[in-house]
Amino acid sequence: MTLLTLTPRTAVSDRLTTLPVVVIGAGPVGLAAAAHLVERGIDVFVVEAGERPAASVRLWGHTRLFSPWRYLIDPAARRLLEASGWTEPDPETMPTGAELVADYLEPLAALPEIGSRIRYGTRVVAVAREGMDRTRSAGREQTPFLLRLDTVDNAVSEITARAVIDASGTYTTPNPLASSGWEPSGAGVVQDRITHALPDVNGLERSRFAGRHTTVVGAGHSAANTLIALAELAEHEPDTRVTWLIRNPTAVRVSSSPDDDLPARAGLGARIDQLVASGAITKVDAFEIGAVEALTDGVRLIGMRRGEPAAHDTDLVVSATGFRPDLGMLREIRLDLDAIVEAPRRLAPLIDPNVHSCGTVEPHGFEELRHPEPGFFVVGMKSYGRAPTFLLATGYEQVRSVVAWLDGDMRAATAVQLELPATGVCSTGDASGSCCS
Template identity: 75%
Template sequence: MTLLDLTPRVAVSDALTALPVAVIGAGPVGLAAAAHLAERGIPFEVLEAGDDVGAAIRRWGHTRLFSPWRYLIDPAAERLLDAAGWEAPAPGRVPTGADLVASYLEPLAQTPEMAGRIRFGVTVTAVSRRGMDRTRSAGRDDTPFVLRLTERDGQVREISARAVIDASGTYTSPNPLASSGLPPLGSGGADRVLHALPDVLGADRALFAGRHTTVVGAGHSAANTLLALADLAVDAPGTRVSWLIRNASAARVTSSDDDELAHRAALGSKLERLVAQGRVTKVDSFEISGVDECDEGVRLVGTRRGEPATHDSELVVNATGFRPDLDMLREIRLDLDEVVEAPRRLAPLIDPNLHSCGTVEPHGFDELTHPDKGFFIVGMKSYGRAPTFLLATGYEQVRSVAAWLDGDMRAATAVQLDLPATGVCSTDIGGGTCCS
């Protein structure tokens, strides 16, 4: 008898097996989860709030990722694509976000296994157990999940699911500007605070040309925007660029010879040169507490090196990172780390104080398990506030989860990762410091 024959398989009640697995989010990790479920013959439904696959990525599609294609394609997704006659991109080329959508996610969504199983314009507003709030325990594991959905036309309805894989990401829930983690105090100016990674040299050029913009944040999203603004300033007179950080230095974007992702390593050295040349004005050790209106446009209020301070600008780009939206999970029993808001068993493996992206240990369903059996947070959202996520990590997560849902414990526990060495921490797409 083989080892596989001896491996116990997870028992699932008949009432649950008749239901599909609900996958929240049609980004790279959500579609990878669907691909692994499809290969195992497990019914699934993908629920996407946007109008197409990769909705969040499309918002920063102008930005080039750090990872080459060989780290960006999930193996199960690739097998589905190959069967459909897909022509794979050159593995060593580094794509933009728009390339990732057009050359990978869109063709994947059109494969026979995916087509018709992705619902667009559907926002998941709550997840619970059918007929149970989080306080009820009897029979909980054998009770289907219920997902409350708001359709594009405003209709609200509910669907049931055998299991839930939350791959909704974090891009739509940025950290507040205030250093306390709370929304900043103040009476105005918020309309001049913009989301991370605007298209400075493209669609948003007219907004930034000839204006003073302050980018807040110490990661790679901030660096990308600062470099674009500095390029814009060459051709657009009157364009000024400030960079505001709360610490004395921006270690995450410091150039490093140890980083195997060359495009990411180059960001730090380019930004350091711009600061040295005076093309970017760095304001360090500034802790923001409020945002107000002023004659120039928006005033950041706070302290600098312990003394009251203000900083005025026409526009502010909030590149302070992202956090998971947990509001829709209030009735789910979660076990989250109190610091980074990642699953408790995963948190020590991804702590940005101890790990870079390339040193994160392999992990799968076990580290992602919550007290509510059959519920998983995967992808960037599983990392909570830690900016160390790479797509390849998310792909291995969902491979393991799909194996567990299929009762294949041998495959579920055989987790492994092949990641590039990284001298500094940065996240993959859709999160803290962008990009993969």
């Protein structure tokens, strides 16, 4: 690999004001951060691992969101897009992930003032202060951030920044199947029989699931979407069987309230209840996975059920066990994370999944997202750590407040307001699954 330093090392000075704010990730929240920075005239540089914007959203693009458009468009992004002649979709319709990309995120990323500042096919592999590891304190706040980048052709470079906004998300770092939080014993030999959350069951991956027995592991909305898709497939493909395996005795998060402000979210739980009652889905509850074992043409899940050894045989497993943040690239950044959910310590009590649902999270901004590293923020899904209650509207308000703080506009930064759709779900001790926007 070749090491190319894009910015020469210099003494600490007012140089910080000449450097851009680097945003990690060109997904919905990362692009919203870029829009707010552009509106305030702050130089921004966006680093995106994918070859196009919203790489993670594209992976579940076949899935329909349960939030309508009015909750999915950032206000600053809307203003920039409307100035370019863009027409907003019907605010009351619910797009698929693919439509969210095509009708909103791609046009946003294509705006000259944003698109010219995005580097695709580039992954941030490490973040630090220039010339400092995390143990050095003197002059830290006045020292630029240093980000090491790795491209698809393994070319390594380094860039500097006045501030860093990490909006890299968590979709590519799922929780393991084992109830311990580890990869289950034996996982290495059955990886071809275990798939990520939200596979395209009735589309590109139909042949993989048709006529086979699939077990979906997880108790959140990602699991519910996949279970419904598999039940639909079973109506047309003989011998297709569906099992739902959960860790707890009940799946409160998928359950629904008739007062839910998002009818589509309420409908997920109602539909799952109907399919279980009809026998279209076999539910296995209170099953804690510890190991997996390869069968001739399938996989055996091995663990405990209600205190007794248990095993479950299936052809395929969909791991919908939720997500966790990748903190590896931040080892030299001073973070203050909650010991349980790995969210910023001030934010964690507001999003504890044992207490809060998607619609009961209080408004929060830069203050709750701050770390001991001045000028560094984790936003969006990654800011929630392992909590499954994130909605896009929350991320948009986060970056609005953070960018106002970076601009020195304390009045705007502290005026945090957030209107979320109310719900009666997501309150359970099982942190698997997610509240998808």
